[in-house]
Amino acid sequence: MRRIRAAAAGAVTISLLTAATACGGGSSSGGSNDSPKTLTYWASNQGASVEVDKKVLQPELDKFEKQTGIKVKVEVVPWSDLLNRILTATTSGQGPDVLNIGNTWSASLQATGALLPWDAENFDKIGGKDRFVDSALGSTGAQGKDPAAVPLYSMAYALYYNKKMFADAGISQPPATWDELIADGKKLSKDGKWGLGAEGSNPSENIHHAFVFAQQHGAGFFTADGKPDFTSEGAVAAVKQYVDLMAKDKIIAPGNAEYAQNQSVSDFAKGKSAMLLWQSASANLTSQGMSEDAYGIAPVPVQSGTPGTGTNVNSMVAGINLAVFKNTDNLDGATKFVKFMTSDAEQKILNKAYSSIPPVKNAQADPTFNTPANAVLKDTLAKSAAALPQVADESQFETSVGTAVKELFADAAAGRPVTTESVRAKLGKAQQQMPTK
Incomplete structure (x- = not known):
């Protein structure tokens, strides 16, 4: 787990701490990571069950470990618990290195100050901001501020x-x-x-x-x-x-x-x-x-x-974003993990598994996502979907x-x-x- 400054959560009210909502469906405890070669990751429940998600994610996490030598300890968190868990992490000072957030929460969690801002320098580390489609970037934080997260799965x-x-x-x-x-x-x-x-x-x-x-x-x-x-x-x-x-x-x-x-x-x-x-x-x-x-x-x-x-x-512009707690003591490893998860190859694998649409342009253009079903979703995202209010x-x-x-x-x-x-x-x-x- 990673320690986050408790003061960063000053913008979160007590009423938020009892919230239990979601967008878009093991255990963890506080303490520092085993080593810089380990990351903790809270994944949202995207499949029919937590077990389905583990089967989807573990082969990809193993692939990342083989490529980088960094082991990822994943916990799939049900939607009914996810927001509460995240808000508690921002106030307790303990959370994962990397986590999934419902894209509609981006501005609210951005206001806590606990998430890494994705400025131009950070986006360059994962291949650049222009790799992502505009509709997905529109649900990554408050207008006029650097995004609080990076698009991972797009849905409609x-x-x-x-x-x-x-x-x-x-x-x-x-x-x-x-x-x-x-x-x-x-x-x-x-x-x-x-x-x-x-x-x-x-x-x-x-x-x-x-x-x-x-x-x-x-x-x-x-x-x-x-x-x-x-x-x-x-x-x-x-x-x-x-x-x-x-x-x-x-x-x-x-x-x-x-x-x-x-x-x-x-x-x-x-x-x-x-x-x-x-x-x-x-x-x-x-x-x-x-x-x-x-x-x-x-x-x-x-x-x-x-x-x-x-x-x-x-x-609504539905989707999941990938965020990093900014006080992680393994920022380099967390950034590499975000780059891996949003790479063209992984975007094709993960979004196909979840029948979602890649928010990465090159992956979205793949024939895999040109099925009749995906045509409806892509057309909706492009022409008739609106982002929920990006307010604190x-x-x-x-x-x-x-x-x-x-x-x-x-x-x-x-x-x-x-x-x-x-x-x-x-x-x-x-x-x-x-x-x-």
């Missing part, structure tokens, strides 16, 4: 649909608008099966969808000067529209209000639900036994028209609003009314939980 949301269930219901093509999705969902919600899966108890999924719906309603959750604005007409309408898929439209099973990470993916893979809104799900579905021929992939619906910029945004309190925003949506899903599942007033009240409570300046 898409609509996954069960081809057989669609055919059996007489539906010939995937829905392009929410009205069409609701109409199709009602046809598909029968005989114990449901039109759409969701994870109402997963704050990170909740915030991602709430953000996209808000964009489609012409709203954001922050003002131009970075102040919370959770109760605007557009934000309230957006959250209500999302929760209404269960509360009013009844195309999501009430039990989904209690679902956490990957449970909706599992239901979709088992044919319990006909549609799924998920980020880069192909590898996850394959690992759960669903053939790629069994499902189709389409852009996430919009209010009307076709996906694009402005109110036709249909995904972003991670607390994810926690408070994601939890508000969780509570609204619980109301819907219990048969309690979800109204414009009740949504505004929950979002108002969430805004009160934000740090005051």
Whole structure:
């Protein structure tokens, strides 16, 4: 483990320390590293399970050790624990050398001062900043500051649909608008099966969808000067529209209000639900036994028209970044590891394993990533995805609003009314939980 200056975390409030959110799914203890030939690495849970991630990562870490003589001790951290673990590390003075962070947390963690800034000199050590695509770099920290992390995996949301269930219901093509999705969902919600899966108890999924719906309603959750604005007409309408898929439209099973990470993916893979809104799900579905021929992939619906910029945004810029704690006593080794993980060769291997898109230009151009499924994701990232707000309190925003949506899903599942007033009240409570300046 690495020691980090506790004072570096002055920008993190006590409320953040209880946060548990995510973007994008062994043990460690404090103390110095065994030697400069050892690195500790916290990897996020990207696959269907922690065990799947270990199988993906260990051969690559072994390769790095063979090339450099540096051993990497990896811990795959579940999304439910990752942010808390990172924030605790920034305040306790103990953390890993290198870690994965959800790209939406970049500005929040940057504000702690604990992460290595990726200035021109540091980027040159890994081949230069211009190796990375602009959309991925846009979610690496606050505008006007050196990035706090380097893009590792890029993802976008898409609509996954069960081809057989669609055919059996007489539906010939995937829905392009929410009205069409609701109409199709009602046809598909029968005989114990449901039109759409969701994870109402997963704050990170909740915030991602709430953000996209808000964009489609012409709203954001922050003002131009970075102040919370959770109760605007557009934000309230957006959250209500999302929760209404269960509360009013009844195309999501009430039990989904209690679902956490990957449970909706599992239901979709088992044919319990006909549609799924998920980020880069192909590898996850394959690992759960669903053939790629069994499902189709389409852009996430919009209010009307076709996906694009402005109110036709249909995904957040999803992804994982790679960060270094700046007080590591093995900065050279950590930098070499970042260079290895973002090399063209490793980008192809890792992003193929996770069905994500390489944020490195040369790797993204590889034919491996020109499949029909990846075409939807790449097109979304290029044309119709928007980055979550890169503000210092972003991670607390994810926690408070994601939890508000969780509570609204619980109301819907219990048969309690979800109204414009009740949504505004929950979002108002969430805004009160934000740090005051």
